[in-house]
Amino acid sequence: VQLVESGGGLVQPGGSLRLSCAASGFTFSSYGMRWFRQAPGKERELVAGIASSGGGTNYADSVKGRFIISRDNAKNTVYLQMNSLKPEDTAVYYCYAWRKFTTQLYDYWGQGTQVTVSS
Numbered sequence: 680v681q682l683v684e685s686g687g688g689l690v691q692p693g694g695s696l697r698l699s700c701a702a703s704g705f706t707f708s709s710y711g712m713r714w715f716r717q718a719p720g721k722e723r724e725l726v727a728g729i730a731s732s733g734g735g736t737n738y739a740d741s742v743k744g745r746f747i748i749s750r751d752n753a754k755n756t757v758y759l760q761m762n763s764l765k766p767e768d769t770a771v772y773y774c775y776a777w778r779k780f781t782t783q784l785y786d787y788w789g790q791g792t793q794v795t796v797s798s
Contacts, residue, residue, distance in 0.1 A: 680704035680787050682774050686791030690764055694796070698759040700774030700789055707755040708732075710778045710785075714748060714759045716770035716794075723773070727759060729779075742768075764796045 684700040698714070711731050717723040727738045727748035736748050747760040757774055771791040778785045 680778070682776060682787055682789035684774055684789045684792040685771065687772060687794045689797065691798050692765060693797055694764050695762045696764065696794060698761065698772055698774075698792060698794070700757045700759075701734060702755045702757070704787075705776070705787070706754040707776070710776040711756040712748075712750055713775040713777065714757075715773045715775055716768075717773070717791075718767075718770040721770075726772070728758065735752045754788060761794070764794075766796050769796050770794060 681703045683701045686696060686700060690696050690697065709731055711728060713728040714726040715723050716726050718776045723740060726742055727746055729736045730752055731749045733750050738746060745761065745763045752756040761768065768770065771793050773791045774789040
């Protein structure tokens with residue numbers, strides 16, 4: 680199983696980035712997907728989530744209206760479009776796959792990609 684994030688980097692405040700997370704080794708279309716982030720000295724926090732079918736999304740209040748999560752099940756990829764970036768968005772961003780089958784949770788993490796928002 681692999682989740683490989685890409686698209687991070689350095690961007691100025693107000694700029695945009697699109698993160699991608701390519702999945703392999705499991706049935707991607709059966710899993711909900713989430714993006715988390717972790718800034719230095721802070722706990723990991725949920726940024727956005729999307730249902731397995733792509734039909735439902737949710738966002739942290741801090742990114743609502745600026746970030747958009749989407750997925751392409753044909754490409755086994757989830758995306759996070761980040762607009763109007765702020766310095767406080769600086770963090771390592773992780774993608775996360777999860778599925779609950781009866782009482783068993785199956786979940787996987789990517790290795791993370793650094794996003795730095797600075798002038």
